[in-house]
Amino acid sequence: MDTNALIKIQDIVDRYAFKRKIPLDDWNLYLEHATDCVRELSIHHMNAFRTAKVNSVASGIFDMPKDLIDIISLSIPYNGELWTLTPKGSLDITTMQGYPSAEVDDGLLFYENFLDRELFIRRGGSIGGGPTFSSSYITFDGTDDYASIPINLNGTYTLVMKLNVEDYTNQQYVIDFRNNGGTGYITLDAADIGASSGTRYVDGVATSVVDTLGGHYIVITGMSVISDTMLIGKPYTGAQYYDGGVDYIKIYDYEWSTTEITAGNTADAAIAATDTETLLEPRTTDYGARGGNNLYYFSPNWKQRKIYINGIPTETVILQYVSSGLNLTGDSYVPIQAQSSVERYLNWMRAEIDGLGLTERRDRERLYDKEIEMLRRTHIPSASEFKDILLYLMTQVPIR
Amino acid sequence: MQKNHLRDYIKNHLPKVDKTNKYHPVLIEHAIEKAINGVFTEIALKNPHELDQYTKEYSIALVQDGTSLNYTATLTHPYIPIPDKRNGVRFIEAQGDYAEILFMPMTQKEFYLYPNTNASKVSDRIPYYLDRTKVYFYSPSSAVTTAGVVIHQLIPFTVYSDTDNVVIPDGMDGVVVKMALEHLGIIQPVDLADDNKDRQV
Numbered sequence: 001m002d003t004n005a006l007i008k009i010q011d012i013v014d015r016y017a018f019k020r021k022i023p024l025d026d027w028n029l030y031l032e033h034a035t036d037c038v039r040e041l042s043i044h045h046m047n048a049f050r051t052a053k054v055n056s057v058a059s060g061i062f063d064m065p066k067d068l069i070d071i072i073s074l075s076i077p078y079n080g081e082l083w084t085l086t087p088k089g090s091l092d093i094t095t096m097q098g099y100p101s102a103e104v105d106d107g108l109l110f111y112e113n114f115l116d117r118e119l120f121i122r123r124g125g126s127i128g129g130g131p132t133f134s135s136s137y138i139t140f141d142g143t144d145d146y147a148s149i150p151i152n153l154n155g156t157y158t159l160v161m162k163l164n165v166e167d168y169t170n171q172q173y174v175i176d177f178r179n180n181g182g183t184g185y186i187t188l189d190a191a192d193i194g195a196s197s198g199t200r201y202v203d204g205v206a207t208s209v210v211d212t213l214g215g216h217y218i219v220i221t222g223m224s225v226i227s228d229t230m231l232i233g234k235p236y237t238g239a240q241y242y243d244g245g246v247d248y249i250k251i252y253d254y255e256w257s258t259t260e261i262t263a264g265n266t267a268d269a270a271i272a273a274t275d276t277e278t279l280l281e282p283r284t285t286d287y288g289a290r291g292g293n294n295l296y297y298f299s300p301n302w303k304q305r306k307i308y309i310n311g312i313p314t315e316t317v318i319l320q321y322v323s324s325g326l327n328l329t330g331d332s333y334v335p336i337q338a339q340s341s342v343e344r345y346l347n348w349m350r351a352e353i354d355g356l357g358l359t360e361r362r363d364r365e366r367l368y369d370k371e372i373e374m375l376r377r378t379h380i381p382s383a384s385e386f387k388d389i390l391l392y393l394m395t396q397v398p399i400r
Numbered sequence: 401m402q403k404n405h406l407r408d409y410i411k412n413h414l415p416k417v418d419k420t421n422k423y424h425p426v427l428i429e430h431a432i433e434k435a436i437n438g439v440f441t442e443i444a445l446k447n448p449h450e451l452d453q454y455t456k457e458y459s460i461a462l463v464q465d466g467t468s469l470n471y472t473a474t475l476t477h478p479y480i481p482i483p484d485k486r487n488g489v490r491f492i493e494a495q496g497d498y499a500e501i502l503f504m505p506m507t508q509k510e511f512y513l514y515p516n517t518n519a520s521k522v523s524d525r526i527p528y529y530l531d532r533t534k535v536y537f538y539s540p541s542s543a544v545t546t547a548g549v550v551i552h553q554l555i556p557f558t559v560y561s562d563t564d565n566v567v568i569p570d571g572m573d574g575v576v577v578k579m580a581l582e583h584l585g586i587i588q589p590v591d592l593a594d595d596n597k598d599r600q601v
Contacts, residue, residue, distance in 0.1 A: 010522045023448065025486065028504050036518070
C-alpha cells in the first residue's frame with residue numbers, strides 16, 4: 001500500500017471497491033471512470049505538470065510528449081539555472097537548419113554592464129553604501145560603496161572589464177572573489193593593476209601600469225578563481241574601497257588570445273567614442289550571459305504535435321508542461337489528497353450505472369463538487385508563492 | 401464428504417431391485433452433480449462470494465496467441481457455469497508471490513473494447529474472460545507469462561477422483577441427497593414394471 005503522498009489510480013479503485021463491497025466483475029468499469037476523473041482533476045484542479053528532458057535535434061524539431069496538454073516553459077539548464085526560451089507564434093523554418101557556432105558558445109560565462117540598479121538587483125545583485133548607476137557606469141565613492149553578485153566559478157578564466165579610474169595611488173580592491181573561502185582578486189595600487197594570478201593587459205597592451213585617470217580597458221587572462229560571490233568595490237575583509245567607476249565586467253571560460261584582446265580594445269574604443277552600450281556585445285551571443293537578450297525561440301505546432309526550436313545547438317532542453325495526468329504506459333500516480341475526490345466521482349458514476357433516481361444522482365454530484373472545492377483549497381498559492389510566480393515570469397530580461 | 405462415499409450413500413437409498421443396472425455409478429454421479437450445480441446456482445444468486453470456498457486450484461501455463469498481447473490458459477477440467485462474469489473460474493492469481501497483480505473478469509465484449517480504454521494502461525491489473533475451455537488474458541506482465549497462473553475453479557462432481565473430498569455447501573448436504581434421489585427416482589426398477597398389462601398387438 002502506498003503511504004507516501006502519491007497513490008496509484010488502481011489502488012484508489014481497489015480501496016473504493018473494498019469499502020463498498022463492489023464485485024471484481026465491475027472493477028475495470030470503475031477504473032475507467034477513475035481515470036476520467038483523474039484526467040479532469042489534472043487539467044482543471046490539481047495544477048499537475050510534468051517536466052521532461054528532451055534532446056533537441058539538429059533539425060530543431062521534436063515531438064511533444066503524448067500526454068502534453070499545454071506548454072509551461074521550455075528552458076536550458078545552465079550553471080544551475082533554467083534559462084527559458086521565448087515562445088513565439090511562428091518560426092521561419094528555413095533558418096533553423098544548423099546554428100552559427102560562434103554565437104552559440106562564445107565562452108562568455110558572466111556579463112554585467114551595470115546599466116540599471118533595478119536590473120542589477122533583479123539579476124541577484126546587492127549593493128551597499130550607495131554606489132550610483134549613471135551613464136551605464138556604476139560609480140563607487142571609495143568610502144563605503146560596494147556591490148556583490150552571486151557567481152559560480154571554479155577554474156581558470158579571462159576577466160574583461162572597463163574601469164573609470166578616479167584614484168590610482170591608494171590601495172583599492174576592484175574585485176574580490178575571496179568571500180566564503182574563495183580565491184582571486186583584482187586590486188588597483190600605486191599606478192598598478194594587480195591580480196591574484198594571470199597575465200594583465202591594460203588598454204590592449206601587456207602591462208599592469210595604470211597611471212592615468214579615466215577609462216581603462218583591463219583584461220586578465222589565465223586567472224584562477226574559485227568563488228560563489230563576486231564583491232565589486234571592496235575586499236572581503238578590510239576597508240580598501242575602490243574609488244571609481246566600472247562600466248562592465250565579463251568573464252570568459254577560456255584564455256583570450258592577443259588577437260582577441262586587441263580586437264576587444266578596438267571595440268571598446270569604438271564604444272567609448274559613441275558612448276553607447278549597444279555595440280559592446282551582440283545581444284544574442286549566449287543564453288548564459290546575465291542580462292543578455294534571449295533570441296532562442298520555440299514555437300509549438302499543435303496540429304502536428306511538434307515543437308520547433310530556433311537558436312540553440314543540439315543539447316538537452318527542459319520542457320515543463322501541463323500533463324493529462326495519465327501515464328500512457330505503466331502506472332499513473334495521483335496526489336493522495338485527490339483520493340476522496342476520485343471516490344466521490346466513482347460514487348456519482350455508480351449512481352448512473354445502477355440507474356438510481358435523479359435526486360440521488362444530484363446528491364452524489366454535489367458531494368463530488370464539495371470534494372473538488374476542498375481540493376482546490378490546497379492549491380491556492382500563498383503570498384510567497386505568488387512572488388515566486390512573478391519572479392519566474394521575469395526570468396527573461398528582454399531589455400538591455 | 402469423500403466422493404465415493406457420497407455416491408454409495410445415494411446408492412444405498414435407492415430401491416434394491418436393479419437387475420438391468422439402471423443405477424450405474426456414473427448415472428448416480430451425474431444425478432449428484434446436477435443436484436450440487438443447482439445448489440451452486442442458488443448460492444450464486446444470493447451470495448456469490450460464498451462460492452469461493454468450493455473451488456479447486458490448478459496451476460496452468462500461459463500460451464501466447466501468435467505475437468499478439470493475448471494469452472490463453474487451457475483449463476484442465478470443465479467448470480460449473482455460474483451466472484456472473486467470473487463464471488466457474490472464481491479467482492485467478494499469478495503463480496508465485498505477485499500479490500499486487502489482480503486479474504479482472506470481463507465479458508467477451510468488454511474484453512475486445514478493453515485495449516481502447518484508459519484502464520488498459522494500468523500495468524498490474526490483468527483482464528480476462530472465460531470461454532468454454534480457455535481463459536483469455538490481455539497483455540499479462542512478463543512475470544505472469546513466465547510463471548503462469550493459478551486458477552481457482554468450481555469443478556463438476558464427476559471430475560473429482562473417487563477419494564477426493566467433495567465440499568458440499570453448508571447445510572445443503574440433505575438437499576443435495578434429496579435432489580439426487582429425486583432425479584434418480586423417476587427411473588422405475590424393472591421388476592416393478594407392469595408386465596401383465598394388456599398390450600396392443
